[in-house]
Amino acid sequence: MRLDGSISAVVTGGASGLGEATARALAAQGVKVAIFDLNAERGEAVAKELGGAFCSVDVTSAESVAAGFTAARAAHGQERILVSCAGGGTSAKIIRRNRETGAIEPMALDRFTKIVHLNLMSAFQCAAVSAAGMASLDPIDGERGVIVNTASAAAKDGQIGQVAYAAAKAGIVGMTLPIARDLASEFIRVNTIMPGIFATPPMLAAPEEMRKSLAESVPFPSRLGAPEEYASMVLELCRNGYVNGEVIRLDGAIRMPPR
Template sequence: MDIKGVAAVITGGGSGLGAATARALAAKGAKVTVLDVNLDGAEAVAAEIGGLALTCDVTQESAADALDAAAEKHGAARILVNCAGIGPAGKTVGKNGPLSLAEYSKVIQVNLIGSFNMLRLAAARMIPLEPVGEERGIIINTASVAAYEGQIGQVAYASSKGGIVGMTLPAARDLAQSRIRVNTIAPGTFLTPLLMTVSEEIRNSLGAQVPFPSRLGEPSEYAALAVHIVENTMINGETIRIDGAIRMGPR
């Protein structure tokens, strides 16, 4: 898809991978709407790129209102990139007993159900559009290498990201007749706001575990892959790892 002039929506766009993707798509000429539960973060990114900022809880039916508000400003979105997510740690059974069902459910609700919610709502709005070239739209979800090699304490997070990987191909098949593509990016250890909360020593240690390049990934590298997926129509139903060849150990 030619990105120039196309409306794009980024969830979790107020920071990290989402903010980098918003910047990259805007640089290609997209009309970008930044969605986030943190409106201040969304507004900061939107002001930087000349986009629109809206508050949005991806887990709610009301997320449809955000898509409609974005469409009023920029036209119906043909690009959706789902970057909203959370990643609290917790063992299946820890020192204080079994992992709270509420904690587990929250991670699934935000990461997996939130991604599907935005996917279904955005796809429904893409279907009536006239195709641009070969396609009507493209949806990119964000998983993680934890979907394949979840570490100790990542049972909820890995479950949610594994679900995203699992829904990618059937969603792409569901939407193929409508000329809408669905893909997923599975990042390794990236320099996101979550990792900025730990010490530089820990960040350097995590980066050293990556075979090559031996460092943390930059959000701009995730964004560059997202842009390529949008532009390359043949990439469909695929989950692409971007991880420097890391395969996570138990810890």
């Protein structure tokens, strides 16, 4: 797909980190970008800088997602590119021992569900709504649209305490090929990126010693990934019309240890 001012895009989680870098990279190509995020102050600032649109969207709410796409399309027309970067999680083992009582407690189902909803179900919901709109378009150079989802190295190398997050990201990996096959007849491509350890705001907020140790654990190059490198991969997946149904690790060859 060509990237220019005739194309519009939606980037979820676009107010910071991988999403912000992606929004900036697309806008640098002339693409009209709508940012979905809950951080209105930062999202509006980035959108204004890029000449784009900001939509306050809670990706875990079907109503909020639908309203966000309606607003984005009112500003820029039907998007041909969707990049889902929204997500996150907290660490918790499937069982824990209460330090005070010694009781063994299972992880609460709602805690697991919350992480799966934020990462997996939101990506599915955004892809479904976006694809329904893309399918109404006339093809350009043989395709109507491109969807890029964000998984994680945790999808393959889930660490201790990452059962919910790893399950959610593995779900994104698992739905990539079926969605690509579902949308093949509509001329819409779907791919997924599995980032390793990137220099996103949560990571940059970690102690320097921890960041240094994590960087050294990456085989080569032994550093944290730059959000711009993720964005560069997104651009290639948009441009290269023969990449479809693919999951790409972007991690410096790291394979995460148990902890």
